[in-house]
Amino acid sequence: MDTFILNAQQKAAVEYNGKHLMVLAGAGTGKTRTIVARAAYLISHGIDPRRIQILSFTRKSAGEIVERVKAMLPEAKGLDGSTFHSWCYRIIRSNPKIFPFSNFTILDESEQEDVFRFILGQNREAAERTGIKAGIFKDVYSKVINTRCALSLAIKEVVLAEERMTDAQKDEWIRNNKKYFETVINQYIDYKQLHKRLDYDDLLLQIINILGSNPDAKKHIASKYDHILVDEMQDTNPLQWDLLNLFIDDCHLFCVGDDAQSIYGFRGADFRNVHSFKERVPDSSVMKLEDNYRSTQEILDVSNWLIAKSPLKYDKQLRSVRGAGNKPELVHFNSEWHEAGWIADDIIKGITDSEKSYRDYMVLSRTSNGTRTLQTIFTERGIPYQIFGGMRLLESAHIRDVLSALKITANVKDELSWMRYLKLWQGIGNKTSVKIIEGIKDCMTIEDCLTVLKGIKIKDSDTMGTLDAIKDMNNNPSKALEVAVGHMKNMLSARYGDDWERKSKDFPVLIKVAESYSTITEFLSDFTLNPVLDEGNMMADDSPRDIVTISTIHSAKGLEADTCYVLNVSPGVYPMARNISKGSDEIEEERRCLYVALTRAKNRLVVTRNIRSIQCSNGTIGQEDNKMPNNDTYFFNELPDNLFETEYPKNEFIEQDNSYAGGMTPWIPAFGFDFN
DNA sequence: TTGCGATCCATTTTT
DNA sequence: TGGATCGCAA
Numbered sequence: 001m002d003t004f005i006l007n008a009q010q011k012a013a014v015e016y017n018g019k020h021l022m023v024l025a026g027a028g029t030g031k032t033r034t035i036v037a038r039a040a041y042l043i044s045h046g047i048d049p050r051r052i053q054i055l056s057f058t059r060k061s062a063g064e065i066v067e068r069v070k071a072m073l074p075e076a077k078g079l080d081g082s083t084f085h086s087w088c089y090r091i092i093r094s095n096p097k098i099f100p101f102s103n104f105t106i107l108d109e110s111e112q113e114d115v116f117r118f119i120l121g122q123n124r125e126a127a128e129r130t131g132i133k134a135g136i137f138k139d140v141y142s143k144v145i146n147t148r149c150a151l152s153l154a155i156k157e158v159v160l161a162e163e164r165m166t167d168a169q170k171d172e173w174i175r176n177n178k179k180y181f182e183t184v185i186n187q188y189i190d191y192k193q194l195h196k197r198l199d200y201d202d203l204l205l206q207i208i209n210i211l212g213s214n215p216d217a218k219k220h221i222a223s224k225y226d227h228i229l230v231d232e233m234q235d236t237n238p239l240q241w242d243l244l245n246l247f248i249d250d251c252h253l254f255c256v257g258d259d260a261q262s263i264y265g266f267r268g269a270d271f272r273n274v275h276s277f278k279e280r281v282p283d284s285s286v287m288k289l290e291d292n293y294r295s296t297q298e299i300l301d302v303s304n305w306l307i308a309k310s311p312l313k314y315d316k317q318l319r320s321v322r323g324a325g326n327k328p329e330l331v332h333f334n335s336e337w338h339e340a341g342w343i344a345d346d347i348i349k350g351i352t353d354s355e356k357s358y359r360d361y362m363v364l365s366r367t368s369n370g371t372r373t374l375q376t377i378f379t380e381r382g383i384p385y386q387i388f389g390g391m392r393l394l395e396s397a398h399i400r401d402v403l404s405a406l407k408i409t410a411n412v413k414d415e416l417s418w419m420r421y422l423k424l425w426q427g428i429g430n431k432t433s434v435k436i437i438e439g440i441k442d443c444m445t446i447e448d449c450l451t452v453l454k455g456i457k458i459k460d461s462d463t464m465g466t467l468d469a470i471k472d473m474n475n476n477p478s479k480a481l482e483v484a485v486g487h488m489k490n491m492l493s494a495r496y497g498d499d500w501e502r503k504s505k506d507f508p509v510l511i512k513v514a515e516s517y518s519t520i521t522e523f524l525s526d527f528t529l530n531p532v533l534d535e536g537n538m539m540a541d542d543s544p545r546d547i548v549t550i551s552t553i554h555s556a557k558g559l560e561a562d563t564c565y566v567l568n569v570s571p572g573v574y575p576m577a578r579n580i581s582k583g584s585d586e587i588e589e590e591r592r593c594l595y596v597a598l599t600r601a602k603n604r605l606v607v608t609r610n611i612r613s614i615q616c617s618n619g620t621i622g623q624e625d626n627k628m629p630n631n632d633t634y635f636f637n638e639l640p641d642n643l644f645e646t647e648y649p650k651n652e653f654i655e656q657d658n659s660y661a662g663g664m665t666p667w668i669p670a671f672g673f674d675f676n
Numbered sequence: 677t678t679g680c681g682a683t684c685c686a687t688t689t690t691t
Numbered sequence: 692t693g694g695a696t697c698g699c700a701a
Contacts, residue, residue, distance in 0.1 A: 057690080058691080059691085085691050109690090109691080200690095201691090266689060267691075367688055367689075429677055430678085432677075528691090576689095578687085578688085579688085
């Protein structure tokens with residue numbers, strides 16, 4: 001076994017002998033190294049790797065830990081790292097005697113919204129009286145479940161947060177409308193039961209409910225594990241806490257986290273799970289890691305400054321073990337094209353002049369479509385990249401179209417998939433599909449459905465042909481997918497026109513992915529919980545390659561790079577303009593977000609800004625009313641001069657035409673977003 | 677009833 | 692920009 005080089009604090013955590021431990025670890029202090037070493041330590045001390053469960057809120061961090069342990073210890077085979085969701089799914093599937101959900105399929109987030117939309121279509125009174133859309137109902141429900149809060153509170157925070165009402169008016173509104181939320185949510189719960197669906201939250205919730213009320217079952221499940229190692233503990237929410245709570249009698253918890261990096265508040269993350277650990281968990285200790293091994297001191301100075309400006313006390317001063325380096329750079333641009341072009345040049349220069357590799361570079365963005373321009377430029381210049389975060393393949397229409405056929409065969413009660421599938425075909429619209437679904441609602445198998453369907457006149461014979469062809473392929477998802485695509489090809493190409501050529505390229509990839517699953521059900525649920533990302537990410541599938549990483553900040557946690565560019569740190573973006581009015585909790589979450597971004601860089605940190613947005617926020621160009629509102633919350637106000645090397649590269653390759661005499665739009669950070 | 681075209685509209689982060 | 696929605700013709 002490779003020996004780990006651990007400092008005294010890390011070593012103490014890794015070799016902790018008590019029952020439960022919370023490790024408070026600042027950015028770059030070797031959090032991952034510590035949790036990896038802990039797993040390795042346990043295994044090399046005779047713990048069966050299958051009795052250790054590694055958990056994280058995001059897929060990436062869970063996967064990375066396992067990979068690193070396995071690379072180091074051959075005997076770590078069988079060690080599993082999962083997200084909370086996929087772990088729970090596995091527990092449910094593998095214990096059918098405890099969890100009565102065989103044949104249930106997963107209801108993803110957009111389908112959740114579809115269900116609420118359907119219910120509101122039926123329950124017109126609730127729709128009209130509240131005037132609330134399906135998506136908001138879904139958010140309220142999710143808030144209640146994930147934060148385990150009262151319905152009224154969820155309504156207040158989700159629905160009324162931005163309404164200009166007094167507290168008394170809000171309470172009044174809630175009193176008048178709460179009953180509609182109650183009925184709609186109950187209808188939603190019934191719907192899932194009737195159509196054999198589990199939503200993301202159910203995966204955790206059902207386990208909590210069932211094991212919580214059945215001590216024998218709880219013991220049965222919990223006794224399968226000795227150690228549960230939780231990464232990114234600050235991102236866990238009360239629902240996840242309740243889940244972990246089931247295991248604290250029988251297992252050892254080893255959690256690592258950093259309150260200053262908590263950026264999943266919108267998913268109910270609650271860093272009290274970190275702060276109150278010792279009070280909540282009997283027989284527990286808390287340890288701290290404070291020495292930063294990742295970055296040079298200049299990079300930490302900026303990060304420390306940012307977090308010190310927060311009204312929240314993080315009690316955190318990162319110290320660099322590595323010592324001094326170069327000052328971070330603050331570079332200004334006229335547009336995102338200049339910004340992207342400059343970054344591309346900078347990377348190419350680094351590669352040709354100073355023997356850097358593409359993998360030494362990472363670009364971070366607050367939003368996923370904030371990297372669009374960059375991707376275009378990288379492609380033009382031949383810079384290879386992988387992308388984290390953003391659009392999933394699963395979310396694109398053509399993929400959902402084909403998967404709807406597979407979903408039907410996996411669960412004939414899946415009305416949403418029937419709807420989607422039927423409406424694809426020529427001559428079948430809303431009315432006809434509702435009629436068809438009504439006709440098959442008592443069918444228990446796909447055979448029954450097809451028999452009924454034979455009695456109905458349908459224009460396109462492939463409507464049934466597709467289902468007929470794949471109905472016996474449950475044990476060969478890859479083949480089923482291939483056959484389904486074959487049958488649906490003509491219809492889809494007519495439907496998508498010019499886009500079809502591009503879209504059709506996704507299917508071979510998906511068919512390949514499906515090969516590693518033995519049933520359609522398994523493939524579908526795993527693909528939902530661990531979705532393959534879009535084409536950019538596909539390139540990352542091959543063995544380690546020398547490529548630049550582009551990532552949203554949310555997906556970048558745990559990542560690091562020699563040189564790190566943080567895009568567009570401009571007023572209105574940090575914090576995001578639309579979040580400013582939501583109050584200081586949101587603003588502070590945005591601050592932590594920027595903090596995560598800044599602390600990814602090892603040697604060189606480059607922060608870019610939009611020059612016009614700075615000028616607008618100062619009111620130095622245009623009229624007074626061009627001045628951006630609320631710029632006093634901008635995190636880089638009062639930025640001390642000495643923290644950054646400031647640069648204004650010439651943006652000269654855009655010709656200026658000053659003949660225009662109309663009004664000016666103050667600032668457009670991304671497409672079509674303004675403040676009017 | 678379906679399906680097309682026009683128009684409107686809102687834009688974060690992840691499982 | 693592109694998704695959702697609406698109105699209208701076939």
